[in-house]
Amino acid sequence: MSSSFRVPPVSLSEDQIDLFALFQAVWHQKVRIVLIATGFGLVAAAYAYVATPEYHVSSVLRPAAINELDALNRSDIYKLPPSAALTKVGASLESYDTRLGYFRENRQLFEAFERPGRTLEQSFEEFNADSIKLTLPDSKKADSLSAYIKLSMDYPKGVDGVAILNGLVDYAIKNERQQIANDMEVIVDNRLNELEGKLDAARASYDNDKEAKIATLTEADSVRRAQLRDEIKALRVQLKTRRINRVAQLDEAIGIARSLGIRKPATPSSFGEASREGGSSVMRTEINNQQIPLYFMGVDALMAERAVLLQRKSDDFTEGRIAQIFKELQLLETNRKIEVLNSRENEDIFLRDVEPLRAEAARLRNLNLDISRIKLVTIDRLALEPLGPVKPRKLLIIAMGLLLGSLVGVAFAVFHYFISLRNAEDKAANSKKALADSSLRHDSPGQLDHLA
Incomplete structure (x- = not known):
């Protein structure tokens, strides 16, 4: 080690550092620095090529056209503007219950997320927390052009992420359609009961x-x-x-x-x-009032x-x-x-x-509204098979490995420089002390006679 590294002479005080000497010391260790950087780069490259690739897919939903919801809104039973329909679908996509229901009904798509010893809910929790992300537009923007919902997913190799994401969107839309159908059924029944109650009241009034x-x-x-x-x-x-x-x-x-x-x-x-006397016969007509x-x-x-x-x-x-x-x-x-x-x-x-x-x-009884044909949202962009993985980014990882290795090599060279510098200072101090002791021994007899 001492043959390959020579400490330059020190002419400065103890509180000062000779930067030029420090640079020379680092330069003298360039081979070691290169070796360390190369080692880190190889480790990073090995990780980049061995790590499981991760892919990214996304789907964008936008409000449906007004005519798509016209039949529903004209029924005078259920009012659902396009923006509200988009919000309902977005809430369903973000719902834990919706995602868990989709997870349970399509377990064959999520086999990669299941682990031995874990319950179904625990496996789903890992997928739900790390893989799915819902992005909404900025609420401060009032422009209708910015109304959208973006659903993205990161998944490892071996998982059909495109099918999972598109299937989740379809599942959420079907759930909302079914919910609307159930709501309409309840509303129609309630209104019919209300009308029947009014008719019963009219019958009671008529009977009275x-x-x-x-x-x-x-x-x-x-x-x-x-x-x-x-x-x-x-x-x-x-x-x-x-x-x-x-x-x-x-x-x-x-x-x-x-x-x-x-x-x-x-x-x-x-x-x-x-x-009167006399028997003459006389007829009389008498008028008397x-x-x-x-x-x-x-x-x-x-x-x-x-x-x-x-x-x-x-x-x-x-x-x-x-x-x-x-x-x-x-x-x-x-x-x-x-x-x-x-x-x-x-x-x-x-x-x-x-x-x-x-x-x-x-x-209401003759209301024939096919909810399955109602288009709640417009799928602006379906999830498509990605062209390549987004993780790991091999070149970036290798570059970071080389950079980290270079920093570690330089740090090691600087540390070695200061250690060698400290050793050289200790040797110089010891040499001075030994020289002082030797001169003191040679001068001791004459000093004693003089004192006597």
């Missing part, structure tokens, strides 16, 4: 109105029937009283006629002529009328109103309005203000 109407009609008939019966009872009392009064009048008239000797019907003028007293009817006629009145059992026939009352009572025996109301079979057609509800219910 119908029962109230029947009750009103029945009550009105009962009141009218009672009034008619009261009226006919009053009329019969009136007719009986009138008949009794007539009999009393006839009794008085009979008494007067007997006292006057009037047996046959007569008039005041004829009664006066009868009292006054009512002739009843006793002029004569005893015979009055007695006959009185006998009939006393034998009468009912006075109903003498009053036309009684017949009219019986007619009305007969009509009240059956209320045709109530009969028609009770005989209705399809009462739904009589419900009011329910046509819009029925139309909406029919529209």
Whole structure:
């Protein structure tokens, strides 16, 4: 070592470093530095060529066209603008549950990530944490052109990363479609239940109105029937009283006629002529605007009328109103309005203000929307087979190895320089001390005599 490395002479103080001498020392170690750098470079090259290559693929999603979601939005059930659809798909791609579900359903694609002794979830966690990355646009940018979702994946050799990434995108889109279909089914069922509830309320209102109407009609008939019966009872009392009064009048008239000797019907003028003598026969025409007293009817006629009145059992026939009352009572025996109301079979057609509800219910039941044909997002770029690996970067690794080796070689040369410099200083110090000790021994006898 000493034959190949010579410490240059030191002429500076201990606190100073001779940079030129240091450079010379490093230069003298150039072979060693080159060897060390070459060794590091070879190790780096070995790692670069032995390490498993890693590849990178990506897929870009953008908002779908407005016409793709027009059928869904025009259903008036589910509103989903293109930006919201892209956000839903992005949230699904970022969802742990979505990725785990895809991992479980396609285990043959993830065999490289499974390790013995690990559960399925643990193997998935390694893949989810290190391989998949979701990139979103800057939220501060309002430009719609910047709306996109980028899904990228790094995977080792032997893994079909293109199939995994494209499959994950398709799986997330199908999941969102199924979720939308489930949401629409629930919404339609809820709306149908709401409409059915409104129809039930309308039916209940109709039933209440119908029962109230029947009750009103029945009550009105009962009141009218009672009034008619009261009226006919009053009329019969009136007719009986009138008949009794007539009999009393006839009794008085009979008494007067007997006292006057009037047996046959007569008039005041004829009664006066009868009292005169002479038998000449005369025909008279008498016009009188006054009512002739009843006793002029004569005893015979009055007695006959009185006998009939006393034998009468009912006075109903003498009053036309009684017949009219019986007619009305007969009509009240059956209320045709109530009969028609009770005989209705399809009462739904009589419900009011329910046509819009029925139309909406029919529209919802006949809603034929194929969710599987709805395009939630536009796949702007599919994941394609990469042209080459992104890791390891061989030239960069080799260059870094050579650079690191060179730095280590220079550091080693500098360290060796300082060690050699320290050894040279120690030797010089020891030489000076030995020379001082030798001179002291030669001068010691003369100094003693002088002192004596």
